[in-house]
Amino acid sequence: LHPPPSTLHKTAMSRLLRTASLFRRSASSLARGGRCRLYRDVRGCGSHPLSLSLHHRGLLGQRLFCSKPAEEKVVDVDAEDSKAAPDLDAGLDFDTDLDGTKREVKEAPKATEKLSTSSKSESLGFQAETRRILDIVANSLYTDKEVFVRELVSNASDALEKARYLRNNGDVKLEDVETDFEMHILCDKETNKLVIQDFGVGMTREDLIENLGTIARSGSKEFIKTLDNVGSAEAADNIIGQFGVGFYSVFMVADKVEVYTKYADPEKGEGKAHYWTSTGDGNYEIMEAEGVHRGTKIIIHLKEDEKDFADSHKLEDIIDRYSNFVGFPIYLNGKRRNTIGAIWTRSKQDVTEEEHEKFYRYISGSFDAPRYTLHFTADVPLQINSIFYVGETHFEKYGMGRMEPGVSLYSRKVLITPKSKKLLPDWLRFIKGVVDSEDIPLNISRENMQDSALIAKINNVLTKKLISFFSDEAKKDPVKYLEFYKEFDMFLKEGVCTDFVNREKIARLLRFESSNDEVEDGKPKPQSLDDYVSRMKVGQKAIYYLNAPNREMALASPYMETFKKNGTEVLFLYQPMDVIVMKNLMNFNNRKLLSIESSEASQEHDDVKERPDSPIAGDLIQFFSNALASRVTEVKVTDRLTDTPAVIVDHDSRYNRMISLLEQKEMPFQKQKLQINPHHPMMERLHSIKGKQPEIAQLVADQIFDNAMIAADMLDNPRSMLPRLNNLLTQCMTEAGAEPVAETDGEIGTQEAEKTEEKPKVEEKA
Numbered sequence: 001l002h003p004p005p006s007t008l009h010k011t012a013m014s015r016l017l018r019t020a021s022l023f024r025r026s027a028s029s030l031a032r033g034g035r036c037r038l039y040r041d042v043r044g045c046g047s048h049p050l051s052l053s054l055h056h057r058g059l060l061g062q063r064l065f066c067s068k069p070a071e072e073k074v075v076d077v078d079a080e081d082s083k084a085a086p087d088l089d090a091g092l093d094f095d096t097d098l099d100g101t102k103r104e105v106k107e108a109p110k111a112t113e114k115l116s117t118s119s120k121s122e123s124l125g126f127q128a129e130t131r132r133i134l135d136i137v138a139n140s141l142y143t144d145k146e147v148f149v150r151e152l153v154s155n156a157s158d159a160l161e162k163a164r165y166l167r168n169n170g171d172v173k174l175e176d177v178e179t180d181f182e183m184h185i186l187c188d189k190e191t192n193k194l195v196i197q198d199f200g201v202g203m204t205r206e207d208l209i210e211n212l213g214t215i216a217r218s219g220s221k222e223f224i225k226t227l228d229n230v231g232s233a234e235a236a237d238n239i240i241g242q243f244g245v246g247f248y249s250v251f252m253v254a255d256k257v258e259v260y261t262k263y264a265d266p267e268k269g270e271g272k273a274h275y276w277t278s279t280g281d282g283n284y285e286i287m288e289a290e291g292v293h294r295g296t297k298i299i300i301h302l303k304e305d306e307k308d309f310a311d312s313h314k315l316e317d318i319i320d321r322y323s324n325f326v327g328f329p330i331y332l333n334g335k336r337r338n339t340i341g342a343i344w345t346r347s348k349q350d351v352t353e354e355e356h357e358k359f360y361r362y363i364s365g366s367f368d369a370p371r372y373t374l375h376f377t378a379d380v381p382l383q384i385n386s387i388f389y390v391g392e393t394h395f396e397k398y399g400m401g402r403m404e405p406g407v408s409l410y411s412r413k414v415l416i417t418p419k420s421k422k423l424l425p426d427w428l429r430f431i432k433g434v435v436d437s438e439d440i441p442l443n444i445s446r447e448n449m450q451d452s453a454l455i456a457k458i459n460n461v462l463t464k465k466l467i468s469f470f471s472d473e474a475k476k477d478p479v480k481y482l483e484f485y486k487e488f489d490m491f492l493k494e495g496v497c498t499d500f501v502n503r504e505k506i507a508r509l510l511r512f513e514s515s516n517d518e519v520e521d522g523k524p525k526p527q528s529l530d531d532y533v534s535r536m537k538v539g540q541k542a543i544y545y546l547n548a549p550n551r552e553m554a555l556a557s558p559y560m561e562t563f564k565k566n567g568t569e570v571l572f573l574y575q576p577m578d579v580i581v582m583k584n585l586m587n588f589n590n591r592k593l594l595s596i597e598s599s600e601a602s603q604e605h606d607d608v609k610e611r612p613d614s615p616i617a618g619d620l621i622q623f624f625s626n627a628l629a630s631r632v633t634e635v636k637v638t639d640r641l642t643d644t645p646a647v648i649v650d651h652d653s654r655y656n657r658m659i660s661l662l663e664q665k666e667m668p669f670q671k672q673k674l675q676i677n678p679h680h681p682m683m684e685r686l687h688s689i690k691g692k693q694p695e696i697a698q699l700v701a702d703q704i705f706d707n708a709m710i711a712a713d714m715l716d717n718p719r720s721m722l723p724r725l726n727n728l729l730t731q732c733m734t735e736a737g738a739e740p741v742a743e744t745d746g747e748i749g750t751q752e753a754e755k756t757e758e759k760p761k762v763e764e765k766a
Contacts, residue, residue, distance in 0.1 A: 103335050106334060107334045114290055121285050148250045150415070154326075155246060156183045156200060159202070160295075163201040163294070175262060179293060179294060187309070197298070201295070202261045203296065254300045254301055258298070260296070325341065344385045356373050360389045364389065374386075375387050384458065391430075402429075409436075430488055430491050463502060482511065492506055508530055511527065513572045514532065532571060536591075544601055545573055579595075599673065632673065634673050636673070645676065645680040649674075686701070696731055699724055699727060
C-alpha cells in the first residue's frame with residue numbers, strides 16, 4: 001500500500017475478503033501462471049489502491065493492512081481449519097435452490113441510463129452485403145435459436161476479460177472502478193424483455209459503428225463472393241469461420257435491440273456513453289447517452305412468438321448448458337447461476353478428488369464416483385485442456401439402448417458441441433468428460449467445426465492418450481484394472497473390431513483366461529495377449545484360442561487333447577463376441593490368431609507321428625464319406641485325437657449363431673469338415689460291422705457326427721437324436737441276448753395279482 005491509509009474500515013476489509021473469495025471460486029487459474037495482482041480503489045480508504053496477491057506456489061492468501069504494524073496480518077484464504085480461516089462469504093447474501101445448491105444473491109445496479117438531451121440521433125445504414133449476411137444469420141444459420149444467449153454471454157465474457165487486462169497490464173484507471181467484473185441477465189415476461197449487461201471494456205462510438213454497424217468488415221466482400229459462388233446459405237455455413245457475427249443471432253428472436261455502452265478507459269472514451277438501436281431491417285441509430293455504467297447493456301425486445309426466452313427457468317437451463325463454466329459471475333435475476341468452476345483449466349495438482357467427484361456428477365448426471373480420472377493437458381501440436389472420467393458402471397449391459405457420447409467440446413470454457421460424436425471414436429462412448437481447445441476453428445454459428453482434419457487430429461491424440469492411460473493403469477494396479485475390465489470389456493472389444501488404426505493397441509488391453517494353471521485368490525488369473533506371447537514355446541507359430549461356455553467345458557473339449565499332451569497354452573473365450581474380436585484382429589505381435597477348432601491349428605503337433613498309420617483309415621474315410629454324404633464336405637484322418645473318435649473342424653458355429661441373432665433369421669445348415677481318429681476302439685468296431693450290419697453302422701456314423709457337432713457347439717436341436725438313440729439302445733440289448741416279455745391277454749398280470757391277494761390270507765390264518 002503506497003502510502004498506507006490511516007484506517008481500514010470494516011467495509012474495505014469485507015470487500016477484500018469478497019474479492020479473495022471470487023478469485024478462489026472463479027479465477028483461481030490466474031494464479032497458475034505466476035503472481036497475479038488485483039488493484040482496487042476502496043471507498044473509505046482514500047484513493048489509494050489496495051492490492052491482493054495470489055502466488056503460484058505457497059500461501060494463497062491476502063494481506064490486510066492497518067495503520068498499526070502490530071495489527072497487520074496475513075489471512076489464508078484456503079485454510080483447512082475452518083475456525084482459523086475467515087468467513088469468505090461475510091457480507092454476501094445467499095439463497096438456496098430446491099436441490100440444495102447455495103447461490104449468491106446480488107442485485108444488478110439500478111438502471112440509470114437515458115438518452116442525452118444534448119445529442120441528436122444519427123441514422124446510419126448497413127452496407128448492402130452486410131444486410132444480406134444479417135438476413136442469413138437471423139433466418140438460416142443457427143439450428144437452435146437458444147444459442148443467441150450463448151453468443152451474447154460469450155461476447156460479455158470477452159469484454160470482461162479485456163477490461164481486466166486493461167486494469168492489470170496498463171496504467172488505465174477504469175471507469176466505475178468499484179464495480180466488479182460480472183454480468184447480469186434480467187428477464188421480464190410481462191414486458192417481454194430480456195436484458196444482458198456486463199461491466200467489461202465497453203465500446204466507443206467508433207467501436208459501435210465498426211463492431212455493430214458492419215459485419216466482418218475486413219472480409220465481407222470476399223465472403224459475399226464466396227457465397228455467390230457456392231449459391232447456398234447451407235453450404236456457406238462451412239466456410240465463414242473468420243467472420244464473427246454472433247451478436248446478430250439476437251435478431252432471430254428480437255423485434256428490436258437497444259444497446260447502452262460506455263468504454264472502460266475514460267481518456268479514450270472521453271467519459272462519454274452511447275446508445276445504439278436497430279430492428280434488423282438494414283438501418284441503425286446512434287446517439288449519446290447518460291447514466292451508463294462501464295461496459296455494455298443489451299436490451300432485447302422479444303418477438304411475440306419468442307416469449308419463452310423471457311422465462312427464467314428456460315434461461316437457467318440455457319446458461320447451465322452452454323455457459324456454466326464462464327470465468328466471470330453470471331447473475332440471473334439477481335441470483336448467481338454459474339457455480340461450478342472450469343476445473344480442466346487448472347493445474348492437475350490444484351484439483352482435489354472431491355472437486356473431481358462433484359464435477360463428474362455434474363457432467364454425467366449420475367450419483368456414483370469415478371473409478372478412473374484422466375486430467376490431460378497439451379500445448380503442442382495442439383492446445384488442449386481436457387478431463388476424462390470412467391464411472392462405476394454403464395447401462396448398456398441392462399439392455400437400455402446404446403449410450404450417447406459422453407464428452408463435450410468447449411472453446412474458452414463456452415460449450416460448443418454437447419456430447420460430440422467427433423472428439424472420440426464411438427467405442428469410447430462410456431467416457432465422460434470435457435475437451436477445451438482454443439485452436440479449433442468454428443464456423444459462424446460456433447455449432448460446427450470447419451477443419452475436419454484438425455478435429456480428426458484431436459481425435460487421434462485423445463484416443464491414443466486414453467489407450468495409453470488404460471495400459472498404464474493395468475500395470476500400476478492390475479486388480480483395479482480387472483474390475484474395470486469386467487464392467488467395460490464390451491467397449492474395448494468393440495474398439496478392436498471398429499478402430500482399424502489402434503486395433504493392436506486396444507488388443508493389449510484385453511484379458512482372457514487360459515489353460516495355464518496360474519491362479520490368483522483361488523481363481524484362474526486372466527492373461528493379456530502380451531502375457532501369452534511371453535510364454536510361447538520355442539517354435540510355436542500362432543496364438544491359440546478356444547471358445548467355450550466356461551472353463552470346465554473348455555478343459556473337457558476334445559479339441560484340447562493334443563494341446564494338453566504337448567503342453568501348449570490355449571486362451572479361453574467365454575463370450576460369442578470374443579470370436580468376432582479374434583476374427584477381426586487376425587494377428588497380434590506378428591503372430592497369427594488361430595482357433596484350435598481349425599484344421600490348421602493342429603499342424604504343428606501332427607508333424608510328429610507318435611502312432612503308426614492305421615490300416616483301416618482308408619476304408620473308414622470311404623465309409624464316412626458315403627454314409628454322411630449330405631452332411632460333410634470332406635473326411636480326413638487326424639492324429640490330434642486320443643480319447644475322441646471324431647471332431648468337426650474349420651467351423652464358425654458361434655460366429656454364425658451371433659450373426660443369426662443379429663439378423664433375426666435362421667442360418668441354413670452347412671456341410672462340415674470331419675476329422676476321424678481310426679485308432680479309437682469305436683472306430684475299429686465300426687469298421688468290423690460296416691459290412692455285416694450296414695443299418696447299425698449307419699446309425700453309429702450318424703451318432704458319431706452328431707456327437708462331434710455337440711462338441712463343436714453346433715447342434716441346435718439335440719432332440720433330433722432321440723429316435724436314433726432309442727434304436728441303438730434296442731439293438732444293443734438285442735445283441736446282449738435280452739428277450740422281450742410275452743403277454744397273453746393280461747393273464748400273467750391277473751395271476752400275479754391273485755397270488756398277491758392270497759398271501760395275506762394265509763398269513764392271517766396262520
